[in-house]
Amino acid sequence: MFSTASRYQILAANPIRTRSTIENDVVVKRETAFYNANIKNVKTIDQFVNDYRLFNYAMKAHGLSDMAYGKAFVKKLLEEGVDNPKSMANKMTNPLYKEFVKAFDFAGKGALATSEASATTETVSKYVQQTLEHKEGEQNEGVQLALYFKRKASAITTHMGLLGDKAVLKFVQTVFNIPAEASKADLDAQVRNLRKHIKIEDLQDPAKVEKLIQRFSAMWDMNNPTQATMNPILNLFGDSTESGFSIDLMMSISKLPRGGY
Structure with a gap:
């Protein structure tokens, strides 16, 4: 996997x-x-x-x-x-x-x-994309969320828009390690919290969106370990690039500032 x-x-x-x-x-x-x-x-x-x-x-x-x-x-x-x-x-x-x-x-x-x-x-185009995302989600929900976020990011123009889409919100919560329980707070508090972590205008920048996806992928795999993501950890002196999740990447992710990429 x-x-x-x-x-x-x-x-x-x-x-x-x-x-x-x-x-x-x-x-x-x-x-x-x-x-x-x-x-x-x-x-x-x-x-x-x-x-x-x-x-x-x-x-x-x-x-x-x-x-x-x-x-x-x-x-x-x-x-x-x-x-x-x-x-x-x-x-x-x-x-x-x-x-x-x-x-x-x-x-x-x-x-x-x-x-x-x-x-x-x-x-029809959306049906094909939805089918792709659903199929990937059957194997790895993280891939489904990453594909979905890439498709939706540019259309999000407010922090409230992040809250209105459960899949997008789950993506953002994963990226910045925001607990799911934060969604129980009132909307104004949730918006203020999101503003500390992400600039909405960055969602219009494909390069920054890809960086968010890269960070999300690393965070998702650390929170949802499988054999594929554990191999680089278990084989510290082996080839850890095959799975696409290197030790360097893990270390760099842990050092990233919470409000930037």
Whole structure:
């Protein structure tokens, strides 16, 4: 089993081949073919939420598989849209709901909603990425979180945005060794704490995002040791670079300032 850093580097080094492997998966090809052939024929919200395969494909693509059973809830979100600041989607703390409603903008575009790129090619691309992340997560949750953070980082513009996404928050808590219990504090206290550790503008810098991922990978493996991550420790005089988690890296991580990279 690869360390988190090694597996992430393998996937990131050749993203085209990585995505191609997922796209050519038998199930992914079948479901994507069905989605492409039928989504533009959907003209109403009722049609959409009542078509099991299309609806579940779309929900998975947008990271909402766990809520696919809540058709009445999602229907109301879609009916209200996102133009009204008081709509349900705009009030949800989880930004994934708003992203979903914007992608399938029945409230704003009516019958044309499913012909937009956001509902067709972009949703298919997200489905492939979600499938990749889920597959990696079955082997190593750390890799899944690293891939997810890389995908979401640039869209986060406030510290409250970090709190609104549980996966992103878990990533940040791991990076800076913030205990999960900190989430029990009131929101203002949580925001103040996050401001001590991370600058939101840094999430717009790909180089700094990669440094965060590198630190996360090391911290994750130290907190969740496996044979792959323990080998460099057990074999101090051997080749510790094969797993992608070197002794030098471990030592440097331990010396990193908590508020920087």
